[in-house]
Amino acid sequence: MTVEADIVPSRSKVSAALPSIPWLMLPTLVFIVFAFGWPLLYLLRMSFNIHPAQGIYVEAWSLQNYLVVMTEPNMLAMIGRTIYISLVTATVTVVAAFFFAQFVWLREGRNKVMLLAIAIAPMLISEVSVIIGWRMFFPSNGLLSYALISTGLSDQKVNLLGTQIAAIVGLSYISISYCFFSILSVLNGIDRNLLTASGDLGASPLRTFFTVLLPLSKGGIAAAFTQAFVFTMGIYATTNALGPDSLWTMPYEIQLQMLTRRNWPMAAAISVVLIAIIAATALVAQWLRHRKASSHA
Amino acid sequence: MLEDRAFGYLHRAFAAIFILYVLVPLGITAVMAFSDDNVIRFPIRGFSGRWFAQFFNDAQWINAAWNSLHIAVLTAFMSMILALPASYALANGKKARPVLQTLLILPLFVPGVVLGISVAMALGSVSLFGYDLFGSKFLVACAHTLWALPLAITVLVPTFETLDKSLMEAAGDLGAPPLKAFFNVIMPVAMTGIVSAGLFAFITSLNEFIMALFLTTRETQTLPVMLWLSLRSSATPQIAVASFVLAASVFTAVGLAYVWYGLSRRGKK
Numbered sequence: 001m002t003v004e005a006d007i008v009p010s011r012s013k014v015s016a017a018l019p020s021i022p023w024l025m026l027p028t029l030v031f032i033v034f035a036f037g038w039p040l041l042y043l044l045r046m047s048f049n050i051h052p053a054q055g056i057y058v059e060a061w062s063l064q065n066y067l068v069v070m071t072e073p074n075m076l077a078m079i080g081r082t083i084y085i086s087l088v089t090a091t092v093t094v095v096a097a098f099f100f101a102q103f104v105w106l107r108e109g110r111n112k113v114m115l116l117a118i119a120i121a122p123m124l125i126s127e128v129s130v131i132i133g134w135r136m137f138f139p140s141n142g143l144l145s146y147a148l149i150s151t152g153l154s155d156q157k158v159n160l161l162g163t164q165i166a167a168i169v170g171l172s173y174i175s176i177s178y179c180f181f182s183i184l185s186v187l188n189g190i191d192r193n194l195l196t197a198s199g200d201l202g203a204s205p206l207r208t209f210f211t212v213l214l215p216l217s218k219g220g221i222a223a224a225f226t227q228a229f230v231f232t233m234g235i236y237a238t239t240n241a242l243g244p245d246s247l248w249t250m251p252y253e254i255q256l257q258m259l260t261r262r263n264w265p266m267a268a269a270i271s272v273v274l275i276a277i278i279a280a281t282a283l284v285a286q287w288l289r290h291r292k293a294s295s296h297a
Numbered sequence: 298m299l300e301d302r303a304f305g306y307l308h309r310a311f312a313a314i315f316i317l318y319v320l321v322p323l324g325i326t327a328v329m330a331f332s333d334d335n336v337i338r339f340p341i342r343g344f345s346g347r348w349f350a351q352f353f354n355d356a357q358w359i360n361a362a363w364n365s366l367h368i369a370v371l372t373a374f375m376s377m378i379l380a381l382p383a384s385y386a387l388a389n390g391k392k393a394r395p396v397l398q399t400l401l402i403l404p405l406f407v408p409g410v411v412l413g414i415s416v417a418m419a420l421g422s423v424s425l426f427g428y429d430l431f432g433s434k435f436l437v438a439c440a441h442t443l444w445a446l447p448l449a450i451t452v453l454v455p456t457f458e459t460l461d462k463s464l465m466e467a468a469g470d471l472g473a474p475p476l477k478a479f480f481n482v483i484m485p486v487a488m489t490g491i492v493s494a495g496l497f498a499f500i501t502s503l504n505e506f507i508m509a510l511f512l513t514t515r516e517t518q519t520l521p522v523m524l525w526l527s528l529r530s531s532a533t534p535q536i537a538v539a540s541f542v543l544a545a546s547v548f549t550a551v552g553l554a555y556v557w558y559g560l561s562r563r564g565k566k
Contacts, residue, residue, distance in 0.1 A: 008534075022385035022386075024382035024383060024385060025381070025382070025383050025387075026385050027378070027379055028379045028380070028382070028401065028446070029381040031379055031439075031442070031446075032400070032401065032446075035416065035439045035440070035442070035443055036403070036412075036443055038419055039412070039416045039418070039419035039432075040407075040415055041419075042415060042418055042419035042524075043411070043414070043415040043418060043419070046418055048347065063356070096318075099308065099311050099312075099315070100311075100315045102308075103308055103309075103311070103312040103315075105550065106326065115312075115316075115332065116344075118316055118319050118320070119319070121319055121320075121347065122502060123549065124502070124544075124548070125322070125504070125544055125547070125549050126504035126505075126506065126521050126523045126540075126543055126544070127321070127504070127506070127507075127521075127522075128504075128506050128521045128525050128528075128543075128546075129326065129504075129524075129543055129544050130322055130523065131528065131535065132322075132528065132536055133322020133323065133324060133325050133326050133527075133540070133542040134321075134322055135367055135528070136325045136326070136329055136337055136339075136537065137321055137322070137325055139548070141336075141337070141338035142338075143325055143339050144338060145339070146339035146340055150340075151558075160557050169318075173318075173322070174317075176319075180496075183390075191338065192491060200299070204300060205300060205301055205304045208302075230406055231410065231494035234407075234408020234409065234410065234411070235408070235508075236410060236507075237525060241528060241562065249537060251408055251410045251411075254383070254410050255410055255510075255511075257416075258414050258417075258511070259511075264418060267414055268414070268418070271410075271411040271414065274408065274411060274565065275407065275411060278406060278407075278408075282406065290414040293503060
């Protein structure tokens with residue numbers, strides 16, 4: 001796998017050290033085809049196979065699995081739930097990330113570095129550690145319940161583990177750093193004097209926020225929202241370990257079909273539908289951005 | 298002005314809540330890891346290091362930790378071997394660049410569970426030279442590289458872009474073969490980017506557990522996979538210790554890179 005060996009000095013002596021570009025890309029492209037392209041094609045092919053009563057799959061060209069995913073009420077409810085929890089999580093995450101990014105944007109120096117370090121922390125922690133952390137916070141013998149009782153805010157134990165709130169808190173933790181940096185990079189491009197000018201001209205802070213800051217940072221907010229939505233669509237560990245059992249999402253069903261039911265074709269079909277939803281979201285977001293960009297020009 | 302100040306306080310209060318939100322899972326794990334109790338519960342009745350002792354004497358946890366480290370090093374190594382030439386080419390090429398870069402970023406947007414089952418289905422039954430891919434650390438590292446490679450490329454392309462193009466030409470004119478020119482001229486200048494890219498790849502692999510869940514056997518299980526599998530069965534602070542060790546390894550890696558960065562900057566002055 002020595003890649004640099006592919007560098008062939010082909011042109012004049014002056015450019016002898018300039019490697020020829022396609023050769024340098026080759027190892028990466030071979031790897032992507034082998035470890036990404038081929039498995040995804042295999043997945044697509046698998047989704048048309050049939051799951052027999054005994055065994056894992058029989059080769060076929062059938063639309064049976066897709067028919068089940070797209071028409072069975074259980075499956076449709078599951079797709080709806082996945083989209084719902086991802087939309088709620090993305091909204092909460094973007095709002096929180098925006099206000100914190102705005103807070104950091106307005107600071108300087110050492111404080112700012114500290115705040116940036118805090119904002120990057122969720123990105124460095126494994127999803128499983130996030131889950132374990134919140135599982136010590138939410139249950140009736142966890143920190144939240146203890147804090148509420150010892151401050152007198154509650155007179156009995158409180159259990160939030162297994163609720164949608166716990167699921168959303170955990171899910172948003174996973175994409176919040178990415179959202180934060182998307183929004184901060186857009187804010188960094190805005191002249192802070194605009195806010196002062198708006199205030200000097202008599203606009204209230206709320207008015208400045210809605211008519212100056214928000215329109216200027218729309219692009220970053222949209223990118224962050226798409227990112228959070230797409231990430232959340234693919235997560236099942238956090239949803240499953242912190243949320244209620246009824247919060248049964250597509251990725252969870254995929255691993256269930258794969259590991260427990262041994263129904264590979266069905267796991268593949270649900271995966272293809274999940275990828276299609278993610279791709280559609282990304283394309284719509286891209287299209288909206290381009291339309292906006294061209295209307296401004 | 299009064300209104301201004303009110304919003305200022307509100308913003309501060311919000312930031313405080315946000316900081317608390319980020320620190321709660323970390324702090325709670327660090328505290329619980331040192332609990333002396335037999336179960337996870339608050340208030341903590343006493344502190345001791347006995348769960349750490351138990352962790353480091355448990356062959357299965359230690360084996361999982363070593364597996365994680367092996368796979369993460371392998372992932373970082375593979376990502377760098379692939380990303381260095383590819384990023385260099387992308388930074389210097391113009392024509393096909395947007396298409397190629399988009400193609401290389403794609404795996405980041407595919408959920409881990411989908412990548413995990415796809416790789417398990419397509420490559421799980423393959424053997425190379427009589428060596429079964431399924432359950433091997435190599436296959437897990439390949440899957441992790443799918444996420445680590447785009448991250449590495451995203452860091453490295455801008456690094457190579459800012460380099461002076463004439464460096465390579467000058468080295469060539471002075472008679473250095475391309476490989477030598479790359480290692481002796483380009484690498485030292487781009488070292489900060491290269492270290493960050495490698496660090497990203499390493500951390501990504503160390504933390505990932507969904508793909509690994511579908512691709513490992515009991516022998517090759519990684520630390521986060523074992524954590525996930527014992528999440529419901531274990532109610533002792535042991536799990537907090539394991540989670541603490543995982544997070545501490547990541548922060549140690551980041552810390553080391555930071556120290557290296559500080560030293561190399563001082564060396565230049």
